[in-house]
Amino acid sequence: EQQVQQSPASLVLQEAENAELQCSFSIFTNQVQWFYQRPGGRLVSLLYNPSGTKQSGRLTSTTVIKERRSSLHISSSQITDSGTYLCAMEPNTNKVVFGTGTRLQVLP
Amino acid sequence: NAGVIQTPRHKVTGKGQEATLWCEPISGHSAVFWYRQTIVQGLEFLTYFRNQAPIDDSGMPKERFSAQMPNQSHSTLKIQSTQPQDSAVYLCASSPPSQNTLYFGAGTRLSVL
Structure with missing residues (x-):
């Protein structure tokens, strides 16, 4: 079964600290996306990162295909960054498979 | 652009009743996905269409x-004889041609009593 593992399951930070979220895959994939969901809110795509390093504002994603992993770095966290971050992969079947997410809480 | 539209936002059914959920993808998007989200299972893939074909x-x-x-502007998910374990948020997403980014709707929260 194609699986996506995320760690940590939850993370609490003080505002302005950095966060490092990890994602690992059961198969090789070059289709990796990171999503964000506020409690009760819509899933929003943050970054599509098939390989290497991609940056968008305070977010930096690094995907290493041969190691079947991806990471999301959030710099200078803000209270409004609180929510759940989900990693997803797209195997050859084009069926996007999601991890269980990392719940981030940023405190003032 | 209103994004992916899902209706209704909330639906309550009695056990054994039928529920139909609607999704209107973003105009021009060629793929439509249905997922189910629960606290225990997370996001589970259900089905997807490309250019209206399953x-x-x-x-x-x-x-x-x-x-x-039935057409490029909407998709439906029908659940017959609903059971309490069907209670979840059902999410629809669409994706444009030749791109891999998914755009999600706000979801339909189904509660089966």
Whole structure:
């Protein structure tokens, strides 16, 4: 079964600290996306990162295909960054498979 | 651009009743996906269409769930004889041609009493 593992399951930070979220895959994939969901809110795509390093504002994603992993770095966290971050992969079947997410809480 | 539109936002049914959920993808998008989200299972893939054709329904419980996409502007997910374990948020997403980014709707929260 194609699986996506995320760690940590939850993370609490003080505002302005950095966060490092990890994602690992059961198969090789070059289709990796990171999503964000506020409690009760819509899933929003943050970054599509098939390989290497991609940056968008305070977010930096690094995907290493041969190691079947991806990471999301959030710099200078803000209270409004609180929510759940989900990693997803797209195997050859084009069926996007999601991890269980990392719940981030940023405190003032 | 209103994004992916899902209706209703909330639906309450009694056990054994039928529920139909609607999704309007973003205009011009060629793929439509259905997912189910629960606290315990997370996001589970149900089915997806590309250019209105069903491509993969491997996540659908076969006996009671069915999905259709009669035209490019909407898709439906029908659950017959709903059971309490069907209670979840059902999410629809669409994706443009030749791109891999998914755009999600706000979801339909189904509660089966």
